Amino acid sequence: MKLIALAAATLLAAPALADEIWVTNEKDDTISVIDIDTLEVVRTIPTGERPRGITFSKDHSVVYICASDSDAVQVMDPETGEILHDLPSGEDPEQFVLHPDNRRLYIANEDDAITTVVDTETRKVIAQIDVGIEPEGMAVSPDGTIAITTSETTNMAHWIDTESEQLFANTLVDSRPRHAEFVKEGSELWVSSEIGGTITVFDVATQAEKGKIRFEIQGVHPDRVQPVGFELTDDEKTAFVALGPSNHLAVINADTFEVEDYILVGRRVWHMEFNADKSLLFTTNGVSGDVTVVDVAKRKAIKTIKVGRFPWGAALRPTN
Amino acid sequence: MFRLFQMLFLALALPQVVSAAIEVPVVYLKQDVPRPPVLSNLDPIPDDLGSAGADLGLADNMTTGKFLGHTYTLETIVVPEGGDWIASAKQALALSPYVILDAPSDLLLGVADLPEAKDALLFNATSPDVALRNESCRANLLHTLPSNRMRTDALVQFFVKRRWTTLALISGAHPQDQAFAESLKQSVTKFGLELKAEKEWVFNADMRRNAAQEVPLFTQDLGEYDALLLADELDDFGRYIAYNTWIARPVAGSDGLRPVAWSDVVEQWGAVQMQNRFHELTGRDMRSEDYAAWAAFRSLGEAVTRTQSDDPATLRDYILSDAFELAGFKGRPMNYRGWNGQLRQPIPLVTGRAVVATAPLEGFLHQVSELDTLGIDQPESKCTAFDED
Structure with missing residues (x-):
């Protein structure tokens, strides 16, 4: 059985292949692999329980998966879909970020109010850092000096010095922060707040708040406009923000922090990932169980792809 | 100034503290009430119903507080059947202006009307009595349990x-x-x-x-x-x-x-995390009264965090303001009705095994908040105690 799966995987992997988007399905314990050329699901790979965060190593030779209810970060061979080993992740890993050194993985342990730092080579825990309640959003600065954990119930961004692996600042944001990203060459930190309905922009050098992005969709009650994941275009002039149960993406001018557009996608949109040239954006829609493909230039949804139940994370796998 | 402080602390390698130390004592005051016999004893009422929610609120606030130099304490006072409720209430108010109340509505009013409670901030976590939010409302009494x-x-x-x-x-x-x-x-x-x-x-x-x-x-x-x-x-x-x-x-x-205000079958909107925390703390499922006591303590914590104050009037003003929002694991930000002190909140409709729907249901619209389609609304309210605000 395994042999057949392996053979099939090899067959699929053999020709000059299209890039892929890997989507974790939180309530199916699987990954759906989307072929970017055909925009179809070409593989479904079993994972541990409740897969959420997903990220590839820098050379894309392995993929890391937060299997939250298995209390493990799984390391998978993306060619075969085989789990190579687990990393010690601490309890209930939800989301993580890989340090630019391609070794250290910073993992949010949602149930334990801890950020765990794991060396992916030695497979050992380097540090565990006390953070606020329900840590989730994870980011690391492009130069690798700062890691961020946001905590959903404490409503803070926790700033970690990656040399000492200790907190050096804690900054309040609006209710239920979910996602964090360093932007503009690491000079700004953006943190989305799901219940607060905002993105807070920090000046990284001073950790001071420098701006707030707000949203307003005609015909949608403000309570339902709940920013979660977001991504920026290569020139970092435009940001796309998933607005949860409002079922829309917002298109933001990243310099003025103003909303330029809203794009209707699937239900309870969580996270997103670009293709390699960032012409297409793939959003995970938790409630409708599908992925919306957005044409970035036209700012329009062009296709909906059915995946598993409660798709959560998404990651690009370039194959060329 | 703020930044300067922060850098100073950084230099001293004392990262967490960016504000003055604040200590907020909270009292959970409960009147034991006899319960009439029922046909089945399948589902006993937990002894710590309500107060366990305050325990979780304390733990949640402490975790946040440690990054800000804020500490919280919780004293639980249980008045036995036939005990002196008013004397215990005075004792509670001598300990703290912040009291979470677990008692029938007439006893709640007895506390709210004490001269000692004039500047206190009381939370009703267990009485669904509509009158408490209506003609009998008191300016120093907020309600975190939904009304009937x-x-x-x-x-x-x-x-x-x-x-x-x-x-x-x-x-x-x-x-x-x-x-x-x-x-x-x-x-x-x-x-x-x-x-x-x-x-x-x-x-x-x-x-x-x-x-x-x-x-x-x-x-x-x-x-x-x-x-x-x-x-x-x-x-x-x-x-x-x-x-x-x-x-x-x-x-x-x-x-x-x-x-219900809460049930163990609520799992969306991050609720699982809170259910897990509660279960770990108490070994049982979280119920509506636990949720309401948690929400009361968390409301205080949220106000302390945002205002950096432990002054009851400051906290009350903030809690009743538009700026206040509580993330209550029910899918929407929650705040208080400024005109009667009731916490606005979605109401899950549950069976023993699942959430069937969550109100307000789609299509029930309101000019202020869809949450105000639930309960007595401002135009029909007979509550006047909040008017001078």
């Missing part, structure tokens, strides 16, 4: 949505049952549905067979209806009604489909 009217409006919205337009009602004889039944009737009227038949559950020694066997006959003369409402807030007979009605109909209210 919020719950029954939530349920009736669901009937409207399903077009279950005709209803029947069986109510128990206890005052709590009667209050809930009255609230159900008002909600049925508010949303334009029809209550076609009504009976009181008055079985006594004459009952020759067990409850389940009596129910088909008992419900025979209710006639035709779409759903059967139960007002059995003490959990006496309600569990024996489902599947035993004369005609095949769903039951709702105190049993069957129940409108």
Whole structure:
């Protein structure tokens, strides 16, 4: 059985292949692999329980998966879909970020109010850092000096010095922060707040708040406009923000922090990932169980792809 | 100035503290109340119902507070049956202006009206009494448990949505049952549905067979209806009604489909994390009263975090302001009705196994907040104590 799966995987992997988007399905314990050329699901790979965060190593030779209810970060061979080993992740890993050194993985342990730092080579825990309640959003600065954990119930961004692996600042944001990203060459930190309905922009050098992005969709009650994941275009002039149960993406001018557009996608949109040239954006829609493909230039949804139940994370796998 | 401080602390390698140390004591004050006997002892009431929620609120606030130099303490005072409630209330108020109350409504008012409580901030975490939010409201008494009217409006919205337009009602004889039944009737009227038949559950020694066997006959003369409402807030007979009605109909209210502040079946919107934390702390499932006590303590914590103050007037102003928002794991930001001190909140409609729907249901609109389609609204409110704000 395994042999057949392996053979099939090899067959699929053999020709000059299209890039892929890997989507974790939180309530199916699987990954759906989307072929970017055909925009179809070409593989479904079993994972541990409740897969959420997903990220590839820098050379894309392995993929890391937060299997939250298995209390493990799984390391998978993306060619075969085989789990190579687990990393010690601490309890209930939800989301993580890989340090630019391609070794250290910073993992949010949602149930334990801890950020765990794991060396992916030695497979050992380097540090565990006390953070606020329900840590989730994870980011690391492009130069690798700062890691961020946001905590959903404490409503803070926790700033970690990656040399000492200790907190050096804690900054309040609006209710239920979910996602964090360093932007503009690491000079700004953006943190989305799901219940607060905002993105807070920090000046990284001073950790001071420098701006707030707000949203307003005609015909949608403000309570339902709940920013979660977001991504920026290569020139970092435009940001796309998933607005949860409002079922829309917002298109933001990243310099003025103003909303330029809203794009209707699937239900309870969580996270997103670009293709390699960032012409297409793939959003995970938790409630409708599908992925919306957005044409970035036209700012329009062009296709909906059915995946598993409660798709959560998404990651690009370039194959060329 | 703020930045300078922060850098100074950084230089001293004392990262966490960016504000002055604040200590916030909170008291959980409970009156033990005798409970009438019920037909089944399958579901005992936990001794720490309510207070366990305050324990979790304390833990949550402490975790946040440690990054800000804020500490919280919790003292739980339980007044035994026949104990001196007012003396205990004075004792609580001497310890702290922040008291979470777990007592019947007349006792709550007794505390709120004490001269010692004039500048205090009290939270009602366990009484669903509508009058406390209406004609009997007090400016120093906020409510984190939804009122009966919020719950029954939530349920009736669901009937409207399903077009279950005709209803029947069986109510128990206890005052709590009667209050809930009255609230159900008002909600049925508010949303334009029809209550076609009504009976009181008055079985006594004459009952020759067990409850389940009596129910088909008992419900025979209710006639035709779409759903059967139960007002059995003490959990006496309600569990024996489902599947035993004369005609095949769903039951709702105190049993069957129940409108609640919280239940162990709530899992969306990050609720699982809170359920896990509560379970780890107490070894049992979280209930509505636990949730309300948690929300009270968390409201205080949120206000302290945002205002960096421990002054009751400052915290009260902030809690009642538009800036306040509590993430309560129910999918929307929650805040307080500034005109009667009630925490706005979604109401899950649950069975023993799942959330069937969450009110406000889609399509019930409101000019201020959709959450205000649940419960007595400002235009009809008889509460005036908050007017000077």
